[in-house]
Amino acid sequence: MKRLTRRDNMAELQGFFYPRTAHGGSSIIPDPPWSYSGDLLTVEFRTNPERVAELLPAPLEPAPDDPGAVALIWADWQSCSTGRAELLDPVRAQYKEAFVVVRCAFAGRVYSRCVYIWVDKDFAIARGLHQGYPKKLGSMWQTRPHPFHHAAPQIAAGGVFGATLAAGDRRLAEAVVSLREESDTNGFVNSHPMAHHRVYPGIGKGAPDAFAELISSGAASVEAGPAWRGDADLRLFDSPTEELSRLEVDEVIGGYYRQVGVTWDGGTSLALGSADGWQHTTGHREGQA
Numbered sequence: 320m321k322r323l324t325r326r327d328n329m330a331e332l333q334g335f336f337y338p339r340t341a342h343g344g345s346s347i348i349p350d351p352p353w354s355y356s357g358d359l360l361t362v363e364f365r366t367n368p369e370r371v372a373e374l375l376p377a378p379l380e381p382a383p384d385d386p387g388a389v390a391l392i393w394a395d396w397q398s399c400s401t402g403r404a405e406l407l408d409p410v411r412a413q414y415k416e417a418f419v420v421v422r423c424a425f426a427g428r429v430y431s432r433c434v435y436i437w438v439d440k441d442f443a444i445a446r447g448l449h450q451g452y453p454k455k456l457g458s459m460w461q462t463r464p465h466p467f468h469h470a471a472p473q474i475a476a477g478g479v480f481g482a483t484l485a486a487g488d489r490r491l492a493e494a495v496v497s498l499r500e501e502s503d504t505n506g507f508v509n510s511h512p513m514a515h516h517r518v519y520p521g522i523g524k525g526a527p528d529a530f531a532e533l534i535s536s537g538a539a540s541v542e543a544g545p546a547w548r549g550d551a552d553l554r555l556f557d558s559p560t561e562e563l564s565r566l567e568v569d570e571v572i573g574g575y576y577r578q579v580g581v582t583w584d585g586g587t588s589l590a591l592g593s594a595d596g597w598q599h600t601t602g603h604r605e606g607q608a
Contacts, residue, residue: 336445347445349400352539352584357396359579360461360482362494362551363506363572364389370565371421374434376516378533378590378597382422382429389566390420390508391492391553393461393482414440415459417484417492418452419563420509425589426599430514430535435563437486450586451515451534457486464576474547474576476500489558496574499549505577512537514589527594536586544578 333343335350368387375381382388397412399405405412418436422429437457438444447454461482465471472478476498484492504510512535519530551574555564588600 336449348442348449351400352582353398353400353446354580354582355396355398356580357394357578358461358464359505359575359577360393360480360494360496361506361509361575361577362391362496362553363508363575364391364553364568365570365572366566366568370567374421375423375432377592379423379425379430379432379514382424386422387569388422388508388572390506391417391494392420392509393417393459393484393494395461395463411442414438414443415461416443416454417457417459417482419566422508422511423514425514425533429511431509431511432514435561437484437491449517450536450583451513451517455486457484457491459484472498474498474545474578476547478547478576480576487558487560489561490556491558491561491563492553492555494551494553494574496551496576497549498547498574498576500547502546502548502575505543505546505575506573513586528592531592532588533590533592533597534586535589536583538581539584540582542580546575546577548573548575550574 332339332341334340334346336346336348338345365387366389368381371387371389372381394416396414396416399412416436416438418433420431420433423432433452436447436452436454437459438454439457439459444454462480463471464474472480478498480496482494483490514533514535517532517534518528521527521529551571553568553571555568557564590597590599
């Protein structure tokens with residue numbers, strides 16, 4: 320008896336991500352590359368290094384220097400795929416996020432890692448599933464700059480920016496950054512390639528993860544405006560459904576503001592997890608044979 324295949328009994332489904340359909344027009348996200356233009360408001364601080372270490376699953380280790388350094392970053396994004404059609408339908412392009420970055424080490428190299436992140440659009444969550452970002456829904460707001468000062472600060476000395484983060488009807492964080500001078504960088508915590516886990520739990524009750532992979536990714540191209548730094552005030556708040564406040568602010572390092580343009584076009588597999596532990600891969604880049 321002939322064994323039926325998908326091609327025998329249904330149309331080949333199209334689309335980069337779910338839902339895949341006969342024509343692919345319903346996919347929540349299109350094929351990479353994905354491009355982003357946005358404003359980043361960053362507050363770097365130090366916390367107890369043990370609180371960072373508890374967020375680093377195997378096979379990652381704490382960064383060898385300044386292991387308690389953390390960056391909380393607000394971002395006001397506009398994004399699109401290669402055809403740029405999203406820019407003419409702005410609800411598909413614009414979104415906001417707030418994310419927490421620490422540093423870690425793997426195989427003798429230092430990486431940045433996003434340990435918490437909140438976004439306000441479903442397509443951003445889907446991209447996070449693919450890239451290993453642990454995205455959840457939230458509410459993020461940040462002061463927008465504008466060349467006319469009447470109701471906006473400028474990205475210059477004396478500019479003052481506020482930002483808030485909430486999720487599940489609770490405020491999780493609030494910050495104020497007062498710009499003082501230009502800076503060579505936008506901080507140091509989020510300055511390395513990202514090391515993320517892509518994990519899919521097993522479908523059976525109590526089953527181990529069906530898939531676990533440690534991947535690295537970064538920007539395929541970057542443009543950035545001048546970076547500004549200054550003084551920052553940051554407060555974190557408790558919530559019954561979030562653990563951000565465990566990263567207690569022991570010392571504020573500083574605040575930063577920068578406008579950037581970024582294109583993302585795939586990552587690299589670093590290790591695969593199994594019941595026997597983690598096996599290093601050979602740097603397989605997604606999308607390559």
